Amino acid sequence: MNLLIKSFCQSRRYLQSLFLYKKLLSISKPEISTFSSILKSCSSLPSLDSGLVNHGYLIKCGVLDSCVDVGNDLVLMYLKLGEFRDAHKVFDEMPMRSNKDVFDHMIHDLGSNHAYNDVVIAFENMVEFSIFPNVHSLCHVIKACSNLNSIKKGNFVHDFIKQNGFENHLLIMNSLISMYAKMGRLDLAQNVFNNMIHKDIVSWNSLITGFSQNHNSPKVFNLFKSLKQAKNPIPNVVTFLALLSSVREVTIGTTIHSHLITIGLYSNLQLGTAIFNMYAKCERLDYALIVFEQINKTLVSWNTLISAYKQKGYAQEAVDIYEHMLMEPDMKPDSFSFANVLPAYASLGNLKRIKLIHSMIIKQGVNIDQDVVLCTSILDAYGKCSDVKAAEFLFLFHCIQKPNTASWNAMISVYNSNNKIKNSMVVFQEMICSKVLMDCITMVTIFQSCGQMGLVKEGNMIHKFSLMKGFCSYLIVGNALIDMYMRCGSIKSAEIFFDLMSLRNIVTWNTMIYGYMKGGCFSMGVRFFHHMQLEYKPDSVTIISLLQGNSGSFLEMFHGYILKLGLDFETQIINILIDSYAKIGNVDKAQELFERNDFKRDQTSWNIMIAAYGMNGQGIESCKLFTKMHENGYRPDTITFTSLLSACSHSGLIEEGCKFFDLMVTKYKIQPSMEHLTCVIDMLGRANSLKEAYDLMKNMNYQKPVLGALLSACRTNMNIEVGELVGRKLLEMESDSFEYHSLLSNLYSLNDKWDEVVEIRRVFGNGKVVKKLGLSSLNS
DNA sequence: GATTAATGTG
Numbered sequence: 170m171n172l173l174i175k176s177f178c179q180s181r182r183y184l185q186s187l188f189l190y191k192k193l194l195s196i197s198k199p200e201i202s203t204f205s206s207i208l209k210s211c212s213s214l215p216s217l218d219s220g221l222v223n224h225g226y227l228i229k230c231g232v233l234d235s236c237v238d239v240g241n242d243l244v245l246m247y248l249k250l251g252e253f254r255d256a257h258k259v260f261d262e263m264p265m266r267s268n269k270d271v272f273d274h275m276i277h278d279l280g281s282n283h284a285y286n287d288v289v290i291a292f293e294n295m296v297e298f299s300i301f302p303n304v305h306s307l308c309h310v311i312k313a314c315s316n317l318n319s320i321k322k323g324n325f326v327h328d329f330i331k332q333n334g335f336e337n338h339l340l341i342m343n344s345l346i347s348m349y350a351k352m353g354r355l356d357l358a359q360n361v362f363n364n365m366i367h368k369d370i371v372s373w374n375s376l377i378t379g380f381s382q383n384h385n386s387p388k389v390f391n392l393f394k395s396l397k398q399a400k401n402p403i404p405n406v407v408t409f410l411a412l413l414s415s416v417r418e419v420t421i422g423t424t425i426h427s428h429l430i431t432i433g434l435y436s437n438l439q440l441g442t443a444i445f446n447m448y449a450k451c452e453r454l455d456y457a458l459i460v461f462e463q464i465n466k467t468l469v470s471w472n473t474l475i476s477a478y479k480q481k482g483y484a485q486e487a488v489d490i491y492e493h494m495l496m497e498p499d500m501k502p503d504s505f506s507f508a509n510v511l512p513a514y515a516s517l518g519n520l521k522r523i524k525l526i527h528s529m530i531i532k533q534g535v536n537i538d539q540d541v542v543l544c545t546s547i548l549d550a551y552g553k554c555s556d557v558k559a560a561e562f563l564f565l566f567h568c569i570q571k572p573n574t575a576s577w578n579a580m581i582s583v584y585n586s587n588n589k590i591k592n593s594m595v596v597f598q599e600m601i602c603s604k605v606l607m608d609c610i611t612m613v614t615i616f617q618s619c620g621q622m623g624l625v626k627e628g629n630m631i632h633k634f635s636l637m638k639g640f641c642s643y644l645i646v647g648n649a650l651i652d653m654y655m656r657c658g659s660i661k662s663a664e665i666f667f668d669l670m671s672l673r674n675i676v677t678w679n680t681m682i683y684g685y686m687k688g689g690c691f692s693m694g695v696r697f698f699h700h701m702q703l704e705y706k707p708d709s710v711t712i713i714s715l716l717q718g719n720s721g722s723f724l725e726m727f728h729g730y731i732l733k734l735g736l737d738f739e740t741q742i743i744n745i746l747i748d749s750y751a752k753i754g755n756v757d758k759a760q761e762l763f764e765r766n767d768f769k770r771d772q773t774s775w776n777i778m779i780a781a782y783g784m785n786g787q788g789i790e791s792c793k794l795f796t797k798m799h800e801n802g803y804r805p806d807t808i809t810f811t812s813l814l815s816a817c818s819h820s821g822l823i824e825e826g827c828k829f830f831d832l833m834v835t836k837y838k839i840q841p842s843m844e845h846l847t848c849v850i851d852m853l854g855r856a857n858s859l860k861e862a863y864d865l866m867k868n869m870n871y872q873k874p875v876l877g878a879l880l881s882a883c884r885t886n887m888n889i890e891v892g893e894l895v896g897r898k899l900l901e902m903e904s905d906s907f908e909y910h911s912l913l914s915n916l917y918s919l920n921d922k923w924d925e926v927v928e929i930r931r932v933f934g935n936g937k938v939v940k941k942l943g944l945s946s947l948n949s
Numbered sequence: 950g951a952t953t954a955a956t957g958t959g
Contacts, residue, residue, distance in 0.1 A: 506956085
């Protein structure tokens with residue numbers, strides 16, 4: 170029975186342990202170690218009543234007089250229950266206080282269990298009862314304050330330290346530096362550091378790391394210089410890790426890299442990872458890859474590589490690396506790998522893989538409830554692939570434990586990208602009510618919501634809100650604000666804010682130009698284009714912005730600007746020109762640019778030219794170019810096939826299109842995207858093979874937007890058989906969708922199936938369908 | 950029993 174009680178307690182089944190304990194008392198006297206389990210149960214439940222009863226029993230049977238451990242456990246129980254006076258009383262009355270530092274023990278216990286709040290409370294009570302903590306406890310308390318991010322509590326501990334002569338204690342001072350640094354109070358950290366008479370390498374490292382984590386590179390390098398001048402202590406691995414993460418220029422990085430080779434630290438695994446991460450951040454993925462190949466590969470280094478490629482926008486490469494890693498023996502992805510690769514799959518629109526990873530995460534027993542970062546990553550991935558329900562589910566049932574700023578932002582962004590702006594606004598309001606802090610990205614995202622729906626009134630209110638909170642002085646927020654006003658058609662408001670900005674960048678100018686051109690104010694757009702050149706050289710985004718709206722008739726004029734600026738050698742800009750000429754139907758000019766001898770074609774150029782032929786009805790040329798692209802050593806990607814399939818579908822090349830689709834799936838292993846499937850449905854629809862299309866969808870797990878397209882195709886083809894299958898499936902997935910109800914009942918009505926129309930109308934309930942279809946006679 | 954330490958989400 171004693172054993173069973175202990176095991177119940179260990180598996181956190183405290184009620185059962187207490188229940189069994191009561192039974193045990195009626196039979197015999199428990200073992201000493203059982204008391205400790207029971208006291209733990211009382212404090213964990215928590216149940217003060219049971220605690221008091223047990224205390225009484227322990228006094229009655231005299232255990233407390235003979236056994237110090239049980240006494241300590243009793244003190245601990247009262248402390249955890251928040252009954253500090255009782256705890257102190259028991260402590261005071263203990264006849265054998267051989268183990269005086271029960272409080273210190275407890276702080277150690279609580280600290281190791283990350284119960285930071287309790288650590289601080291225990292410490293405050295020690296101070297109140299004049300029990301002197303030891304050095305170890307103080308270190309725990311400092312760490313606890315830092316994790317709680319409470320400057321008030323931190324100051325309290327610091328005062329205690331000053332008043333009690335711990336000021337020359339190296340460990341404690343180092344902990345204080347680190348605490349202030351983690352709170353972002355580098356001023357206070359520097360103060361502590363300056364006042365230290367003896368400093369060791371940890372003191373220096375704590376401060377340097379602090380500045381490095383707060384993105385203050387100049388300070389990091391200055392401190393390093395001082396450290397070298399002081400000649401003592403000698404920099405170590407930790408120093409260089411901080412240094413490397415502050416490097417922004419590849420030349421400096423290379424210097425450190427070679428220095429590390431000279432002093433023989435290069436073989437250090439952590440440093441190796443930090444070195445190639447540094448190269449990746451300095452836009453030198455080529456160097457990064459070389460270093461990665463040189464060092465011993467660990468899970469961390471793989472994860473870092475995936476993250477580097479993903480962050481630089483190379484989603485396909487990130488995915489390839491991840492899949493390569495899976496092939497390595499003994500390399501099992503962890504939550505870092507998943508959080509890194511999910512956004513890559515999301516930007517490739519690969520819902521199937523996202524679901525697969527989600528199930529892998531569950532199978533591996535990773536607890537996403539405890540991992541906000543991972544949960545947010547999955548949520549966002551679903552959102553980007555239009556699975557809003559899955560994203561909502563994750564937010565509500567997993568992130569809800571502790572959604573952070575990023576989770577909230579992700580949820581707003583999910584609604585934005587799926588055109589559910591009303592929901593974006595609701596989430597934003599809920600976010601204001603929650604205790605989570607907002608940041609610049611929150612503001613940028615919510616301005617996107619307003620801009621997308623033209624909600625100028627709301628946008629204006631949130632503008633005031635962010636002025637109040639001080640977000641408007643950040644460039645990204647200001648730029649988003651201008652974009653919002655422009656999209657809402659409030660050009661005047663955008664201009665006023667633009668004039669007031671104390672700091673602008675090229676994005677600011679591009680946003681203004683984009684807004685003017687999109688809004689049809691061509692002459693203002695051109696004026697800004699000229700004006701910006703006093704400060705910035707136009708980039709590809711500027712050119713795209715110029716070519717917005719119905720500015721096609723100005724294309725030749727803009728082409729002239731580009732020539733004058735000498736930008737006609739930049740691949741990205743030529744790509745845009747090809748695309749623009751194609752869009753106004755001048756495929757010859759597009760072809761001329763593409764075939765120019767000095768044009769450095771890239772993958773995108775080929776994709777764009779394939780699409781250019783396609784949108785002008787020259788599907789056969791698209792197919793020829795596809796072959797040529799292949800001959801030139803380019804591997805077609807998902808966008809190539811989007812262009813190719815839509816070219817085939819536009820030009821009625823049904824057989825070719827279906828062949829390319831098979832090629833894409835079987836040879837290139839590319840997961841069909843929504844666009845691919847929509848093209849295929851269109852083609853099969855023309856061939857009146859909608860049943861085949863439906864079977865294809867079955868293998869794609871029925872993605873809603875694609876099914877919607879299929880239903881439309883059925884309506885066009887008057888195919889009631891397949892249409893019914895698809896329509897019913899869609900309504901099964903989203904029964905309240907007006908769009909699907911209306912599509913299905915439209916199909917029925919076209920086939921004169923009026924009973925079904927009425928049934929659909931009855932299920933949907935509010936008569937909207939009928940009204941929209943102009944069938945008001947049925948309403949009466 | 951203790952202080953700095955390579956990879957993650959929007």
